[in-house]
């Protein structure tokens with residue numbers, strides 16, 4: 001299938017491009033910045049907010065499937081209005097162009113931050129958080145992601161044969177980050193495990209970038225198994241923590257006390273059952289087997 005990946009030079013995009021190419025798809029990767037492309041992948045540098053440039057990208061790639069990852073990926077990384085403006089305009093432009101050019105499927109990246117954790121009053125209704133749990137974003141990034149999900153649903157209402165969906169990846173760990181490269185927040189995976197305060201801000205969620213790539217690929221390959229407008233979590237089944245979340249969550253998020261007790265020893269605060277039910281997807285890589293560095297009190301160090 002001809003696939004266009006936006007944001008293909010990014011932390012997640014590089015793995016999504018590699019997974020799609022490995023599965024035999026004809027991939028075009030488009031990004032504001034140049035990045036290394038696997039053999040056979042066409043890399044294009046373009047600003048997707050530029051209407052003419054975007055039209056050229058779609059005309060040349062003629063995508064049958066689109067994975068939309070481009071945007072500002074970190075809360076507070078830019079002024080609020082820029083995050084809202086860039087992320088929401090990009091999603092509308094890319095998804096409507098995907099439908100207009102005749103793609104069979106288009107998938108956009110959202111984020112678990114739509115749930116709105118990290119306010120003193122946030123209290124989940126239940127744990128683990130699944131795709132049905134109510135959302136309540138409070139910062140511009142989380143709100144931009146909820147608007148992207150709403151954009152997907154709006155586009156789905158008139159998209160005809162094109163299935164449009166959303167994936168909420170957990171905290172993305174790229175392959176080199178298991179070897180010690182800094183993660184999105186600047187520290188290493190081992191540091192995130194050794195100091196629970198670091199991962200507490202994302203409720204200890206994570207996902208290997210290749211595992212997330214496999215979910216994007218499965219959605220494009222099997223749109224008939226996806227409800228138009230559907231949301232999927234792409235989050236590991238275990239938490240990025242050396243101790244059970246029923247201990248850690250109430251320590252950092254006091255309003256989860258009681259609810260966290262229902263979580264099993266190695267259970268994450270999120271479930272990705274929608275992707276398993278529709279597509280048989282589950283995260284295959286876990287930090288205990290992937291991490292090359294040792295973590296105080298928690299193992300890791302596979303293969304080292």
Ligand SMILES: NC(=O)c1ccc[n+]([C@@H]2O[C@H](COP(=O)([O-])OP(=O)(O)OC[C@H]3O[C@@H](n4cnc5c(N)ncnc54)[C@H](O)[C@@H]3O)[C@@H](O)[C@H]2O)c1
Nearest residue numbers: 007010011012031032047048069070071073109111171172
């Ligand atoms: N990394 C995570 O932990 C995480 C978690 C949940 C969701 N997400 C979402 O997944 C997506 C990818 O995240 P990432 O970590 O790879 O981010 P990233 O910043 O590494 O990659 C995003 C890419 O988008 C490109 N881009 C931005 N504006 C563009 C434009 N106008 N035209 C073309 N390209 C543009 C950037 O150059 C960048 O390479 C984002 O939408 C992000 O919000 C990421």
